[in-house]
Amino acid sequence: xxxxxxxxxxxxxxxxxxxxxxxxxxxxxxxxxxxxxxxxxxxxxxxxxxxxxxxxxxxxxxxxxxxxxxxxxxxxxxxxxxxxxxxxxxxxxxxxxxxxxxxxxxxxxxxxxxxxxxxxxxxxxxxx
Numbered sequence: 324x325x326x327x328x329x330x331x332x333x334x335x336x337x338x339x340x341x342x343x344x345x346x347x348x349x350x351x352x353x354x355x356x357x358x359x360x361x362x363x364x365x366x367x368x369x370x371x372x373x374x375x376x377x378x379x380x381x382x383x384x385x386x387x388x389x390x391x392x393x394x395x396x397x398x399x400x401x402x403x404x405x406x407x408x409x410x411x412x413x414x415x416x417x418x419x420x421x422x423x424x425x426x427x428x429x430x431x432x433x434x435x436x437x438x439x440x441x442x443x444x445x446x447x448x449x450x451x
Contacts, residue, residue, distance in 0.1 A: 353380030377422045384445040391427045392440040402431030
């Protein structure tokens with residue numbers, strides 16, 4: 324009974340986190356979240372977030388990073404991690420209209436996660 328209740332609670336928390344994660348992204352920038360972020364547990368028992376970003380601007384960008392921050396019910400950060408989208412040398416250019424996929428793993432207890440924040444950072448490509 325206790326195991327079933329724990330599993331039901333975990334499922335409920337993950338569903339809430341998924342719904343919160345599907346909120347529209349901030350469209351003020353050039354690179355935006357492109358669709359929902361899918362959440363799962365990887366083989367090591369860590370939370371894994373998979374999604375994509377898109378350059379919706381008029382100019383190419385590079386050094387695109389996605390930062391996932393997880394918070395508990397009081398707003399305290401309980402886990403965070405970032406990943407560079409594309410090549411890791413910082414020279415991978417994301418042209419207007421292009422999409423790239425990412426996968427971020429965060430070592431955090433899923434039952435404690437109440438809120439997820441997704442931030443996208445990038446640099447403009449300097450004019451030659």
